[in-house]
Amino acid sequence: MYAVYIIIGIVVILLILIASTYNGLVRLRNQVRNAWAQIDVQLKRRHDLIPNLVETAKGYMTHERGTFEAVTKARNLAQKAVGTGVGAQSKAEGELSGALSRLLVVVENYPDLKANQNFLALQEELTSTENKIGFSRQYYNDSVLRYNNKTQMFPSNIIAGMMSFKASEFFEVAAAEEREAPKVSFS
């Protein structure tokens, strides 16, 4: 009689363990997905900011048409690349970052523009958006690390294998100079 109770007890405990491991995996996987969505939110914010920035700066920087066109073009390409896969998207965003930082270097030559309140506000928004892109990538990688650890470490890897929880990819920026979001510094 006791044996039956013990067996039932063990089974119940096992079931609880399996359920909680499974739930943990689901939670971490959702966290990874949510973190990825966060990056997209911030990238979209950057896309939305750029037309404003170009509008504000245009009046002051009459001799920089080429730079503006490059930024606008890179921005449109990046916007089109949304949802075409991690590789293509990060390449387009990398190019946008490059074009933006070139524009922001040129801004140095226009003191009037740097004194414009509107532009200063935009500058703060852009700086912060770049930071947020960086931080959301950082958090994405942290979430992936946690999730992957869980899918690969014993004993949760057994459940992960049975329920087909696959390891996620880390976000990695191809070129070393793109690893940092462009420095938005107007000093």
Place this chain on the structure above:
Amino acid sequence: MWEQIRSNQIRSVILVAGMAALLLLMGYFLGLYFLDSGTGGVIIALIIWAVMNLVAFFQGDNILLALSKARKIKRDDYPRLYNIVEEMKIASGLERMPDIYIIDDPALNAFATGRDPDRAAIAVTSGLLQKLNRDELQGVIGHEIAHVNNRDVLLMSLCGILLGTIVILSWYATHMLFFSSMSGGRRSSSSGGGQAQLIILAVGIILMILAPIAAQLIYFAISRKREYLADSSSALYTRYPEGLASALEKLAASTAPVKSANQSSAPMYIINPFRKKGRAASNLSSTHPPISERIRILRSMAGGASLADYDNAFRQIHKGGRGIIPSSAIAGAGAVDLRVAVPEATQQEVELGKVERTREVSDLMWHLNNYKTITCACGTKLKIPPKLKSANVKCPHCGRVNRV
């Protein structure tokens, strides 16, 4: 990763349980002495504790914020502060954007409140906003967000309430004891068991003296540990420990205390709001670790911003002692790169620098031509040509007459 800091709070839980035991013990003995029943005392202690808990649970945040005279801000009021909080919210993976409050006070300080991450609020003084640059502010906000994310606010308010209950109980007990002994001592006449009575009385008195002190020491110990953890998390979120280190340096240099802080809200601030300059913070009786030590730990985080790096730096500073981060939080976290410093100078500083430099150069030129300079009371510098005959010069700015 840092989530595990939250789950690995065994030591903190033991300390809280110790405080709770202290409270019950005190209730028991006081009950035994005053009511002739230990259970009654325990029940009274529990009731006081529960009421205080309820008040804190439903009103704690509002009371704290109201006491600090904090006002809530919107995104448009302080875009930079709002953005930095949002950045740290993203970096920490917090789900809800915390409310942001400003305390109009020239002192440099900040605190976090809210019993769970969904009700979190962060308050900073206006002095802090003015004095810190972006990276430093980010470090400070990272520290506060870490308090929210590690649920320190809940833990510290639980401890604070326990401490408060113990203090209140012992205060009333002391007064009642004093009063009853003054009025002849009802107890000694009614019950004959003098010796047992005496023992209970002795234990009660010892408890009344020691319990508040012990509870306070426990409280401070927990608080200090959580400060280190929040520092390490801030470094992890920002990937830039130097930001927090240099912010702490500025905070340490300013001596103005926060006017609206009180003892119970002290552990929530980033540095102790009652800190007096020149007084070496004695280790046991402080809610915060010494700032210089926190700075040194942050600055010795060579090669990485992970919790393991902070732990190594902590050990290094404490010469082979035990680490501060729970080992389960370090395991499997991997290496974390440091961020490169972003040189930043605010617009105003640059403008000022230019003007000053121009002035300096022009003063030098005047001097080379044997001009004398007199500084008028209004602040204008008068340049006196070497061939000037008259003894007085009128300031063109304010009209005062200056002697050459």
